[in-house]
Amino acid sequence: MSREFSQMDKQIFDKLAPEAGGSTMSKMGHSYPFILRPISHKIAQSAEDFRERLEKLDTTELDYLVELAMEEKEDIRSLEEEDVDSFMELIRNKLSPEREKELKAKLGFA
Template sequence: MSREFSQMDKQIFDKLAPEAGGSTMSGMGHNYPFILRPISHRIAQSAEDFRNRLERLDATELDYLVGLAMEDKEDIRSLEDEDVESFMEFVRERISPEREKELKAKLGLV
């Protein structure tokens, strides 16, 4: 499934991976279908690096990603396990425990 990144998607991707220089293309030459998966699997050097990158997002950007995940336009389940935990923790702390529960239920992580 392929989707084109919106301006908000690009803004968030650039914040999470400034070293990509604004490119949302993989080394194979295709556009990334998701924002967080390439950060988790290719760009972040460790679980701690992934967490540090998430720190850059404000609550609005984080909730935007949750909204995409709720619409199956962002893939949270395929992130590294520690990265899924970090993302959920940020959702709980920066948005609300209710939003985290909603997302976990949608993803079947309850």
């Protein structure tokens, strides 16, 4: 599944991975199909690093990622397990417990 990054996607990716220098391409020269997966698997040094990166997101950006995940345009299932937990916890704390439940139900995590 491939999609073109929107301006909002790029803004969020740049905020989460400033060291990428605005590039949304893998070292192999392919465009990333998702925002969070390359952060989880390639860029963040640890689960703690991933969490710290996510905490930079404002509620609008976080809710945008939730919407993408609900539309299956953002892959949450393939993140490192601890990173899924961090993402869900952030949704619960910054958005609402209801929003977290809604996403978990949609993804079959409930």
